[in-house]
Amino acid sequence: MSTTDTAPANGAPKAAEGAPRPPKARPQTSIVPGATIAGRALVAVVAIMTFLASLTIGAALAVRSTASHWRSDVTREVTIQIRAGDRKLTDAQVQQAAEIARTTPGVTDAHILSTEETGRLLEPWLGAGLDLGDLPVPRVVVVKIAPGAAVDFAKLRRTLSDRIPTASLDDHRLWSRRLGAMAEGVVLTGVVLLVLVGLATILSVVFATRAAVATNRAVVEVLHFVGARDGFIAAQFQRHFLKIGAQGGVIGGCAAALLFGAIVGLPRFGLVGDPEDPTFLGWLNPGIWGFVGIAGAVLVVALATALTSRITVYRTLRTIQ
Amino acid sequence: MEHLVRFENVGLRYGMGSEVLKDVTFSIAPKSFQFLTGPSGAGKTTLMRLLFLSLRPTRGLITLFGRDVSSLDPDEVAVLRRRIGIVFQDFRLLDHLTTYENVALPLRVLGKEEASYRGEVTELLHWVGLGDRMDVLPPVLSGGEKQRAAIARALIGRPEFLLADEPTGNVDPTLARRLLRLFIELNRTGTSVLLATHDIALMDQYDARRLVIADGRLYVYD
Ligand SMILES: Nc1ncnc2c1ncn2[C@@H]1O[C@H](COP(=O)(O)OP(=O)(O)O)[C@@H](O)[C@H]1O
Ligand SMILES: [Mg+2]
Numbered sequence: 001m002s003t004t005d006t007a008p009a010n011g012a013p014k015a016a017e018g019a020p021r022p023p024k025a026r027p028q029t030s031i032v033p034g035a036t037i038a039g040r041a042l043v044a045v046v047a048i049m050t051f052l053a054s055l056t057i058g059a060a061l062a063v064r065s066t067a068s069h070w071r072s073d074v075t076r077e078v079t080i081q082i083r084a085g086d087r088k089l090t091d092a093q094v095q096q097a098a099e100i101a102r103t104t105p106g107v108t109d110a111h112i113l114s115t116e117e118t119g120r121l122l123e124p125w126l127g128a129g130l131d132l133g134d135l136p137v138p139r140v141v142v143v144k145i146a147p148g149a150a151v152d153f154a155k156l157r158r159t160l161s162d163r164i165p166t167a168s169l170d171d172h173r174l175w176s177r178r179l180g181a182m183a184e185g186v187v188l189t190g191v192v193l194l195v196l197v198g199l200a201t202i203l204s205v206v207f208a209t210r211a212a213v214a215t216n217r218a219v220v221e222v223l224h225f226v227g228a229r230d231g232f233i234a235a236q237f238q239r240h241f242l243k244i245g246a247q248g249g250v251i252g253g254c255a256a257a258l259l260f261g262a263i264v265g266l267p268r269f270g271l272v273g274d275p276e277d278p279t280f281l282g283w284l285n286p287g288i289w290g291f292v293g294i295a296g297a298v299l300v301v302a303l304a305t306a307l308t309s310r311i312t313v314y315r316t317l318r319t320i321q
Numbered sequence: 322m323e324h325l326v327r328f329e330n331v332g333l334r335y336g337m338g339s340e341v342l343k344d345v346t347f348s349i350a351p352k353s354f355q356f357l358t359g360p361s362g363a364g365k366t367t368l369m370r371l372l373f374l375s376l377r378p379t380r381g382l383i384t385l386f387g388r389d390v391s392s393l394d395p396d397e398v399a400v401l402r403r404r405i406g407i408v409f410q411d412f413r414l415l416d417h418l419t420t421y422e423n424v425a426l427p428l429r430v431l432g433k434e435e436a437s438y439r440g441e442v443t444e445l446l447h448w449v450g451l452g453d454r455m456d457v458l459p460p461v462l463s464g465g466e467k468q469r470a471a472i473a474r475a476l477i478g479r480p481e482f483l484l485a486d487e488p489t490g491n492v493d494p495t496l497a498r499r500l501l502r503l504f505i506e507l508n509r510t511g512t513s514v515l516l517a518t519h520d521i522a523l524m525d526q527y528d529a530r531r532l533v534i535a536d537g538r539l540y541v542y543d
Contacts, residue, residue, distance in 0.1 A: 028435055031426075033417045222413050225373065226474070227403035228430035229396050318395070 032219060032236045037212045039244055042204065046248025047255070049201040050301045053194055054256030057293040058286035060190030062260075065287050067183035074172040074179075078143045078153070080110075083166040084136040093164045094139045100163065101141060104156050106149030113140045198304070205241065205305050209312040212237060220317065234313040238306050245305025246298075253298035260286050260294075324348040324384065325482055325513050326372060331381030333367060341367050343537040345381070349515065351481070354508040356524050357517040359534035365517040366410060368534065369486050372515070373407050374398050386481075403427070406475030406512075408485040412467045414459040420470050421446065421455040427478040442477060449473045449503075464491040472500070482513045489523055497523055 080097050084090060094112055101110040113121070118137060145151055153171045160167045213220065216237075223233050264285045286293070326349040333342045341364045349355065357365050370376040371383060374390055383390045386401060393401065414423045422429075424446060428438045446455055449469040459467060468491055475483060485504065489497035501516075501523060508514045515532075518524065524531065531542040 028429075029418050029422055031415075031418070031429075218413070219415055222415060222426070223430060224399070225375070225402060225407055225409075225413070226427040226430055227399050227478070229399045232430050232432070 030236065030239070031223065032212070032216050032240060034240055036215045037240050037244070038208050039240070042208045042244050043248040043251070045204045046201060046245055046301060046305060047251040049197050049204075050249045050252025050297060051255050052252075053197045053297045053301070054253050054294040055259070056190045056193045056197070057297055058256060058260050058290040059284065060187045061290040061293060062284045062286040063186040064183045066285075067179045071176045071179050072147075075176055076145050076147060078145065078151075078169060078171045080141040080143060080160065081138045081168050081170065082141075082164065083138050083168075085166060090139060090166075093166065094141060097160060097164055097167050098141050100159055101143045101156070104151060106146050106151040107143055108146050109144040111142045111144070113142060201301065202304065202308050205245075205308040206312050209237065209241065209309040210316060212240075212309075213313055213316045230314055230317045233317060234310045237313045238310045241309035242302060242306035245302040248305075249298035249301035252301075253294050257291060257294050260284070260290060323350075325351050325353075325386065327382075327384040328371075329382040329384075331371065331378045331383060333364075333371065333376065334379050340379075340537055342371075342534075342539070345539045347532060347539055347541050349482075349513055351513055352508070352511050353530065354505065354514045354527075355516070355530040355532055357515055357532045357534070358519060358521075358524065361519055363519075363534040364537060365519075365534060366486055368539075369407075369484050369515075369517060372484055373402060373405050403431070403478055404481045406478060406480035406483040408468075408471050408475045408483070408488050410486040410490065412459075412471040414467060414470055414474075416459050419456050419458060420451055420462065420466075423459065423470055424473045424477055426474060438477075445473050445477055465493070465496050468492055468496075468500070472503070476507070480512060482515070483507060484515050484517075486517045487519070488516065489518060489520060494522075498526065501526060 080101060082090060082093050082097060098110040098112050101107055118140060122137065153169065153173075157169045160169055220233060223236075328345050328347050331342060331345040332340050334340045345368070357368065359365055367376065371378060372385070374385070374393070377391065386404060388397075388401065414420075415426070418426070421442060425435070425438060425442045428442070429435070443452075443455070446452055449472060451466060451469055451473065454462060454466055454470075459470065462470065468488060472485070472488060475485070483504070488504075489500055492500065497520070504514050504516055505527060533540045533542065
């Protein structure tokens with residue numbers, strides 16, 4: 001204090017002992033101390049929420065793509081069944097049905113299942129070594145459809161029933177429709193889940209932000225007194241929450257991506273049975289869009305966390321002017 | 322601008338209590354120096370809070386830098402406060418920031434780069450005798466050092482109006498005399514100073530205008 005005799009120029013002192021330091025960026029302590037924010041707990045909440053959201057997105061997309069896959073599979077093949085009757089007559093009817101099918105536009109092939117093939121199909125139910133000749137087993141013609149072709153099944157069905165009264169056409173349409181409805185249902189459920197998970201995340205961030213502002217009330221007051229605008233103060237909080245959102249989002253998103261990655265990848269390495277085994281979770285492959293969706297969820301979560309905290313700080317500041 | 326500050330029939334009560342300040346009318350001119358005095362509990366801090374917009378009057382009119390304070394939105398309040406330097410009775414230093422960072426805070430909230438004001442802040446810290454305490458956290462500082470850090474923070478933005486609430490209340494008489502000299506020097510360079518104190522001996526050292534609060538009323542002795 002020995003230099004107080006030199007007057008400052010409107011608050012700016014003249015040069016005193018010690019030259020100014022060279023202007024090199026020195027790390028600035030953050031104005032809102034990170035330790036005053038319930039960071040860990042919020043990271044965990046955000047991670048869990050992102051994980052759930054990612055699972056929902058991945059599973060919904062997987063179900064949708066699998067369903068459409070199955071639908072195109074079942075609709076690429078129709079069957080004509082002919083009730084068993086007199087052997088000779090039935091044989092002729094089967095030939096005729098195959099002929100009608102082959103001449104229908106869009107059909108690539110019509111294959112008459114031999115008695116042996118039919119037997120093999122029925123083996124799981126009736127057992128081996130059974131003489132099907134003794135049983136009134138219907139004969140089957142498998143009709144293959146060109147991919148994307150729109151076959152006039154109504155006309156085919158009419159022609160068949162006109163010429164062969166014992167023939168019936170199964171175009172799997174009911175199956176296909178049911179699969180479609182189920183996939184839509186799953187996607188819709190997924191959207192509802194995403195909305196709920198999003199709301200829960202936003203609420204958690206709102207509470208955490210309010211608590212952080214309350215804890216840092218003294219800091220906020222000093223910032224106000226030295227002339228900080230609300231926008232500047234909000235940015236000090238938002239910085240922390242963006243980090244928390246990004247951390248939680250990445251943890252949750254990575255966990256979900258790893259889970260789906262394992263589902264998709266493990267069978268390729270032969271670690272889990274046969275990939276064609278229908279009980280295997282291979283149908284849960286979310287596809288490339290699923291992984292893109294998970295990355296999107298992480299981004300949205302991080303930004304939503306930051307934005308929510310910003311808006312909450314603004315609102316809270318209005319009450320402690 | 323005729324007045325820096327003008328109070329007209331200002332009254333203030335906290336909550337449902339009786340009025341702490343009644344019919345207060347006075348003005349402060351640019352480049353002026355005045356003491357604000359009165360016994361402890363008279364309402365000095367309350368008047369200061371009205372002056373830097375931390376409290377709004379329950380009645381009456383306050384004009385600050387030509388603006389009616391009741392018409393200001395939060396951003397305008399922030400901008401006006403940048404023209405006022407405040408030294409709090411209890412310092413209000415942020416304990417997690419170093420002395421240097423505390424003093425630099427008014428420049429940092431303007432969005433300035435740290436490198437752009439480092440020289441200025443360092444110089445001011447040397448000038449108040451805290452050159453070797455820059456990187457220390459406030460809890461480690463002595464009462465007098467905290468006082469000087471608080472004063473430096475109030476001065477760094479080159480305010481037109483300096484409010485100091487009992488700035489000598491926590492220091493020994495020698496340092497008190499030096500701080501008073503500092504405020505007088507500051508005033509000579511053009512800053513209006515309002516120094517609240519209940520220390521009669523301090524006021525006797527400098528012949529200046531006195532605003533005295535007694536029983537909620539304010540009396541001016543030019
Ligand atoms: N925030 C508050 N709420 C209620 N009463 C208060 C508050 N601040 C101060 N007071 C009262 O107002 C009166 C003036 O206080 P203050 O302005 O701090 O006086 P001074 O600074 O002159 O000692 C005192 O009676 C005090 O109890
Ligand atoms: Mg006081």
